[in-house]
Amino acid sequence: MQLSDIVKYYNEYMDKQNQINKEARYDGKESWFHASGAGSCHLKHLLNSCGMDGVEQGSDSGRRLMRLGTLVHEDVQSSLSPLVWKRDTAILSDDPTGAKSTVYEGNDLLMEHEITIPSLNVRGFLDIADINHKDKSITIFDIKTTASYKWSFIFGRKVDDNPSAMYELQIATYAMGLAQQYPDYALYMWLIYYKKDNSDFREKPVGSQYLGFAADYWMAVNEFVDAHKEKVDGFKKEADIQFEQEGNGIMVREDFKAKIKKFCNPGDQIDLPVASWECNPLYCKFHALCPTIIKKKI
Numbered sequence: 539m540q541l542s543d544i545v546k547y548y549n550e551y552m553d554k555q556n557q558i559n560k561e562a563r564y565d566g567k568e569s570w571f572h573a574s575g576a577g578s579c580h581l582k583h584l585l586n587s588c589g590m591d592g593v594e595q596g597s598d599s600g601r602r603l604m605r606l607g608t609l610v611h612e613d614v615q616s617s618l619s620p621l622v623w624k625r626d627t628a629i630l631s632d633d634p635t636g637a638k639s640t641v642y643e644g645n646d647l648l649m650e651h652e653i654t655i656p657s658l659n660v661r662g663f664l665d666i667a668d669i670n671h672k673d674k675s676i677t678i679f680d681i682k683t684t685a686s687y688k689w690s691f692i693f694g695r696k697v698d699d700n701p702s703a704m705y706e707l708q709i710a711t712y713a714m715g716l717a718q719q720y721p722d723y724a725l726y727m728w729l730i731y732y733k734k735d736n737s738d739f740r741e742k743p744v745g746s747q748y749l750g751f752a753a754d755y756w757m758a759v760n761e762f763v764d765a766h767k768e769k770v771d772g773f774k775k776e777a778d779i780q781f782e783q784e785g786n787g788i789m790v791r792e793d794f795k796a797k798i799k800k801f802c803n804p805g806d807q808i809d810l811p812v813a814s815w816e817c818n819p820l821y822c823k824f825h826a827l828c829p830t831i832i833k834k835k836i
């Protein structure tokens with residue numbers, strides 16, 4: 539066996555794990571927007587909700603990096619136990635006779651907990667939430683693995699003149715989901731960063747203003763998708779028929795792109811995309827189907 543064999547088998551294993559995860563979480567739920575896509579291009583949500591296939595173009599090493607992130611998540615979550623946390627946060631009475639009775643049963647700990655917000659058509663899975671029923675507060679943690687370059691913008695002296703709010707909008711979406719269940723609880727949000735270079739952990743709070751920003755974002759996505767879904771479903775049907783009749787995939791794709799361009803001209807409109815880096819085959823599986831032309835850094 540050589541290194542190339544090990545890498546080949548590992549890549550195949552990773553693909554299988556990703557497929558299992560996708561089937562378990564998302565198959566049959568295509569009409570929902572993904573909370574993890576909070577803050578991203580509205581057209582991506584539209585094409586997703588129309589069931590467009592797109593092409594995943596991540597490199598092998600890129601996929602292995604993603605897998606590393608998944609493994610860190612799994613490890614951190616495996617180290618936590620809802621039962622132990624409940625026991626450790628329970629409060630017992632301090633009776634002078636020595637008799638102990640439970641005053642407070644302890645906090646609930648949620649992990650990989652599914653959140654759905656039907657009014658905004660969003661669903662997703664939060665990493666960790668600590669629910670304190672005594673103080674009526676919920677603390678939500680979202681784990682982000684990051685390389686030193688990005689870390690230096692978050693915790694170092696470098697200033698990012700174009701900071702992304704995607705992480706903040708994502709955790710705020712989870713918080714909105716839990717707030718439906720516990721409407722009178724205070725919400726606290728923390729991004730937990732794990733630095734891939736040296737396994738350091740740091741945290742960053744997320745302000746409550748992001749709850750409003752996330753609600754606004756998902757309302758805008760709903761508006762955009764509602765306005766155009768029927769149209770794009772029609773384009774998709776026409777493309778299928780055209781391909782069956784003519785068999786020329788390139789022509790069909792170019793026609794589809796021209797139709798998309800007519801109604802939304804991606805690359806030249808606010809929120810299509812939200813950030814210029816999104817229009818890259820590595821980050822957008824619809825890149826080949828989209829007529830985007832980025833004219834300036836967004």
Ligand code: SF4
Binds near residue numbers: 580
């Ligand atoms: S290529 Fe850019 S504009 Fe087109 S769907 Fe993807 S992110 Fe949006």
